[in-house]
Amino acid sequence: MNKILKKDYPRLFANIGEAIIEDSRRDHRRGSNFFTQSIVEFKPEHQEYYDIDLTPFLGTWETNTYLSDYDHGTDWDEILELRRVEKKEKTVVTTSWEPV
Numbered sequence: 001m002n003k004i005l006k007k008d009y010p011r012l013f014a015n016i017g018e019a020i021i022e023d024s025r026r027d028h029r030r031g032s033n034f035f036t037q038s039i040v041e042f043k044p045e046h047q048e049y050y051d052i053d054l055t056p057f058l059g060t061w062e063t064n065t066y067l068s069d070y071d072h073g074t075d076w077d078e079i080l081e082l083r084r085v086e087k088k089e090k091t092v093v094t095t096s097w098e099p100v
Contacts, residue, residue, distance in 0.1 A: 001056055004082040011052050016040060016063075017076045018049075024062055024085075032070040038063045040082060060085050 006013045025037040040061045047054050062085045066078035 002084045004057065004061065006080045009052070009057075011050065012057060013076075013079060015049070016079050017074065019046070020063075021060075025065070026068075029067070032072070034068050035065050036063075036068040036074075037065050039085065060087070 019040045020038045027035045042057045061082035064081040068074040
């Protein structure tokens with residue numbers, strides 16, 4: 001399973017904000033608003049907080065883009081989809097002009 005929809009597993013999304021371990025994308029919108037995508041992690045020890053079997057959902061997932069706001073909080077109901085992800089290391093090459 002590589003994609004989870006809220007309409008199919010609503011109880012998994014009930015407390016989704018508590019399962020977020022980091023933001024994967026945060027783009028400024030305006031004021032204190034940001035378009036955000038986050039990484040959610042489900043571990044075996046989280047099972048006690050869910051009334052569904054977490055086994056097929058164990059691992060890391062990325063949310064769809066949702067609006068977060070420092071002043072007004074986040075509407076977690078905007079998170080409707082999770083896609084399975086894994087952490088990979090990337091090398092970014094940059095160029096610059098240096099004095100000689």
